[in-house]
Amino acid sequence: MEAAVEKLGYVPDAAASALASNRTDVIGLLIPSLTNSVFSDVLRGMYDEAENHPFSIQIGNFRYRPLTEEMLIGKFLRQKPAGLIVAGLDQTDISKGMLRAADCPVIQIMDYDASAEGDMIGFSHYEAGAAAARHLRDRGYRRIGFLGARMDPRTQRRLAGFNDALNGTDDPQQSKRVIVTSTASSVSLGAELLRELLVRAPDSDAIFCNNDDLAIGALLEAQRRGIRIPEDFGICGFNDLEMSKQMNPGLTSIATPRYEIGRLAISTIVDALSSDKASDPTRIDLGFTVVMRGSSARAVD
Amino acid sequence: MEAAVEKLGYVPDAAASALASNRTDVIGLLIPSLTNSVFSDVLRGMYDEAENHPFSIQIGNFRYRPLTEEMLIGKFLRQKPAGLIVAGLDQTDISKGMLRAADCPVIQIMDYDASAEGDMIGFSHYEAGAAAARHLRDRGYRRIGFLGARMDPRTQRRLAGFNDALNGTDDPQQSKRVIVTSTASSVSLGAELLRELLVRAPDSDAIFCNNDDLAIGALLEAQRRGIRIPEDFGICGFNDLEMSKQMNPGLTSIATPRYEIGRLAISTIVDALSSDKASDPTRIDLGFTVVMRGSSARAVD
DNA sequence: CTGTTAGCGCCTTCAA
DNA sequence: TTGAAGGCGCTAACAG
Numbered sequence: 306m307e308a309a310v311e312k313l314g315y316v317p318d319a320a321a322s323a324l325a326s327n328r329t330d331v332i333g334l335l336i337p338s339l340t341n342s343v344f345s346d347v348l349r350g351m352y353d354e355a356e357n358h359p360f361s362i363q364i365g366n367f368r369y370r371p372l373t374e375e376m377l378i379g380k381f382l383r384q385k386p387a388g389l390i391v392a393g394l395d396q397t398d399i400s401k402g403m404l405r406a407a408d409c410p411v412i413q414i415m416d417y418d419a420s421a422e423g424d425m426i427g428f429s430h431y432e433a434g435a436a437a438a439r440h441l442r443d444r445g446y447r448r449i450g451f452l453g454a455r456m457d458p459r460t461q462r463r464l465a466g467f468n469d470a471l472n473g474t475d476d477p478q479q480s481k482r483v484i485v486t487s488t489a490s491s492v493s494l495g496a497e498l499l500r501e502l503l504v505r506a507p508d509s510d511a512i513f514c515n516n517d518d519l520a521i522g523a524l525l526e527a528q529r530r531g532i533r534i535p536e537d538f539g540i541c542g543f544n545d546l547e548m549s550k551q552m553n554p555g556l557t558s559i560a561t562p563r564y565e566i567g568r569l570a571i572s573t574i575v576d577a578l579s580s581d582k583a584s585d586p587t588r589i590d591l592g593f594t595v596v597m598r599g600s601s602a603r604a605v606d
Numbered sequence: 607m608e609a610a611v612e613k614l615g616y617v618p619d620a621a622a623s624a625l626a627s628n629r630t631d632v633i634g635l636l637i638p639s640l641t642n643s644v645f646s647d648v649l650r651g652m653y654d655e656a657e658n659h660p661f662s663i664q665i666g667n668f669r670y671r672p673l674t675e676e677m678l679i680g681k682f683l684r685q686k687p688a689g690l691i692v693a694g695l696d697q698t699d700i701s702k703g704m705l706r707a708a709d710c711p712v713i714q715i716m717d718y719d720a721s722a723e724g725d726m727i728g729f730s731h732y733e734a735g736a737a738a739a740r741h742l743r744d745r746g747y748r749r750i751g752f753l754g755a756r757m758d759p760r761t762q763r764r765l766a767g768f769n770d771a772l773n774g775t776d777d778p779q780q781s782k783r784v785i786v787t788s789t790a791s792s793v794s795l796g797a798e799l800l801r802e803l804l805v806r807a808p809d810s811d812a813i814f815c816n817n818d819d820l821a822i823g824a825l826l827e828a829q830r831r832g833i834r835i836p837e838d839f840g841i842c843g844f845n846d847l848e849m850s851k852q853m854n855p856g857l858t859s860i861a862t863p864r865y866e867i868g869r870l871a872i873s874t875i876v877d878a879l880s881s882d883k884a885s886d887p888t889r890i891d892l893g894f895t896v897v898m899r900g901s902s903a904r905a906v907d
Numbered sequence: 908c909t910g911t912t913a914g915c916g917c918c919t920t921c922a923a
Numbered sequence: 924t925t926g927a928a929g930g931c932g933c934t935a936a937c938a939g
Contacts, residue, residue: 319685320630321916323621324931331664339650342643349640352667363632363664366653384620492849518849525852548793548819551826622932625915 323385328409331361332574333381335391337369337457340489342518343544343563344392347414350567351390358575360387369457375400382407388574390414394421395458410577414570416459417590424587426569430459433559433593434466437513437541440557440595442471445605446511446539450482452498452523453515454490460515463543467513481506490515495522503530511539511601517546517558524552524600539601545594554599562591624686629710633661633875634682636692638670638758641790643819644845644864645693648715651868652691659876661688670758676701683708689875691715695722696759711878713871717760718891725888727870731760734860734894735767738814738842741858741896743772746906747812747840751783753799753824754816755791761816764844768814782807791816796823804831812840812902818847818859825853825901840902846895855900863892 323329334351336344348364355362365381367374374391378400381389388410395416396404404411404423417427441449451467453460464483471479484498484505495518502509514520520542524534532538534554542549545560573587624630635652637645649665656663666682668675675692679701682690689711696717697705705712705724718728742750752768754761765784772780785799785806796819803810815821821843825835833839835855843850846861874888 316684318625318916320621320624320628321931322918324619324625324933325916325918327621327918327931329621339646339653342646345640345643345646352640361664361666363662364653365662383617492852496852521849522852525854528854548822551793551797551823553826553829619932622915623934625917626932626934628915628934 328385329387330359331363331384331386332571333363333365333384333386333389335365335367335374335377335381335389337367337374337392338455338489339364339366341516342546343516343561346563347567347570350564350569351571352567353564354568354571354575358571360571360575369455371395371397371400375403378403382409385409387578388412390570390574393458394418394423394425410574412570412573412587414566416462417588419588424573426566426573426587426589426591428561428591428593429466430462431466431469433543433561434463434468434513435470436466436593436595437463437543437559438467438470440597441511441513441539441541441601443605444511444535444539444601444603446601446603448476448478448482448506448508448510449539450484450502450506450509450512451514452495452502452512452519453483453485454488454494454498454519456485456487463515478506478508482509490518492518492522492525495519495524496526497522499523499526510537511541513541513543515543517542517544517549517556520556520558520600521546521549521552524556535599535601535603539603541595541601545596550596550598552598552600554602557598557601558596560594560596562593565591629686630688631661632664632685632687633689633691633872634664634666634685634687636666636668636675636678636682636690638668638675638693639756639790640665640667642817643847644716644817644862647864648868648871651865651870652872653868654865655869655872655876659872661872661876670756672696672698672701676704679704683710686710688879689713691871691875694759695719695724695726711875713874713888715867715871717763718889720889725874727867727874727888727890727892729862729892729894730767731763732767732770734844734862735764735769735814736771737767737894737896738764738844738860739768739771741898742812742814742840742842742902744906745812745836745840745902745904747902747904749777749779749783749807749809749811750840751785751803751807751810751813752815753796753803753813753820754784754786755789755795755799755820757786757788764816779807779809783810791819793819793823793826796820796825797827798823800824800827811838812842814842814844816844818843818845818850818857821857821859821901822847822850822853825857836900836902836904840904842896842902846897851897851899853899853901855903858899858902859897861895861897863894866892
């Protein structure tokens with residue numbers, strides 16, 4: 306009979322199946338931005354992992370707007386997804402309530418905070434910011450600025466870690482060296498923010514950038530201005546994009562496990578779906594790595 | 607009654623609706639790669655446009671494999687999508703048959719070829735390749751190479767246009783200057799391919815790159831080798847990524863209407879769905895623009 | 908034009 | 924273990 310079914314070219318109807326079983330094979334993914342190059346790696350990991358499973362991925366873009374996220378969570382949940390993946394730990398209370406009540410696996414990705422509730426796969430942005438500050442300080446830089454675009458909650462946590470780690474550097478100007486904006490991150494913006502830093506605090510001798518786009522823009526702008534890197538000025542980026550190591554000098558950055566987060570998010574959902582017994586909570590801190598390259602490789606005496 | 611319905615928090619069931627109407631509100635999108643930075647701009651355009659409509663977007667990644675594309679077209683069509691968007695004009699015959707028979711709007715994007723069938727929104731890659739060759743020749747370069755990664759059909763058309771435009775340049779070595787590989791494009795690969803070109807044809811004085819990733823990698827590698835750009839060596843990229851204009855010198859590139867393609871693809875489907883009368887075929891050539899910057903701005907006598 | 912009803916195709920339960 | 928049948932909630936066709 307199965308053979309006959311094969312021959313006749315039978316294909317199950319997804320809608321009928323969904324109606325009867327109250328479940329689809331769509332995994333919903335909610336991300337704050339499509340511009341952010343970060344998410345393309347996460348997506349790649351997800352698609353690589355999903356390839357071996359009968360799931361489709363449907364992306365919702367909430368544009369860094371919590372209320373849009375709330376609306377999309379509701380919309381996705383109504384579609385009876387196989388699972389839901391949301392970026393970040395900072396949903397509104399209403400969103401959190403919906404996620405808690407959802408009758409499908411829900412994973413939060415990108416961030417890790419032991420005190421937050423729910424399943425999560427990510428790393429601590431606070432620690433990453435602190436590690437960047439420490440790295441630059443260890444290389445002998447003393448007047449370290451911060452360039453940031455679109456300060457989402459994770460960026461703010463990096464800034465908090467950065468600031469806390471620099472406390473005791475007794476740089477009275479430290480707060481002046483934090484240059485942030487609400488506009489989207491880009492290479493051009495990195496150049497712009499560096500110019501602004503050098504106006505507001507011209508004696509700055511290093512920067513930690515929100516992400517590698519900004520860092521690359523700042524590096525290129527510094528070179529246009531004849532600033533010697535790393536001798537006179539150190540730069541540390543964040544994310545370690547593929548191109549960062551190709552810069553001249555190479556860009557020091559913080560490598561983040563974006564691809565792995567994507568893979569694990571899907572495989573966690575698949576596992577939760579296959580093992581009918583309630584599985585253990587998934588709370589994975591994947592960590593990060595400071596990758597030193599030329600842009601901060603100053604000789605320390 | 608409608609008010610009561612509101613009050614009771616009624617929400618329609620997507621699966622039941624799909625089963626009864628034989629139609630969902632999902633627009634399927636088939637792309638060959640998630641790595642390619644090109645598609646993030648296309649996606650952005652799509653999501654920006656879709657925001658005003660009740661459609662969700664579901665992405666299939668066929669990894670440059672025609673048979674995977676075929677399988678995904680079948681899978682998507684079975685879900686009764688509101689519409690289908692496929693990248694490229696080069697599907698297998700079976701795929702083409704399925705697309706022709708689909709009972710939903712189908713748009714091909716990224717490419718434009720007047721002799722191909724079906725609705726399409728894109729531009730001519732052949733012409734783009736020819737324009738790049740002409741630009742470099744007009745700036746006085748005479749021994750122009752081509753760097754290419756993952757030669758998909760559109761890339762090959764750019765190469766064909768490039769080659770045809772250089773015919774008559776009477777460079778007997780022209781074919782030696784074409785360096786291509788099957789691996790995925792990246793900045794590092796651009797550096798690598800430039801090194802290879804300079805081994806195989808050391809007298810080359812310019813390159814047209816597959817895309818800006820390669821071009822940026824080649825530019826940075828050339829600088830590491832002390833090659834003067836644009837005096838001794840000209841570079842033209844493709845796609846005009848945001849960061850290209852920030853390079854030192856700025857990277858000459860071919861600006862492509864990626865965001866616009868995304869927007870138009872969605873709005874075309876929405877229009878086709880709303881106007882019940884069969885609408886006119888959509889065949890839009892959006893063109894491209896050669897943006898000259900420092901990397902090819904050599905004084906011509 | 909409004910109100911009613913018969914499926915849509917599968918899943919799941921219940922009977923054999 | 925296998926098989927039959929009732930719904931899942933909506934849409935569209937049809938009757939009034």
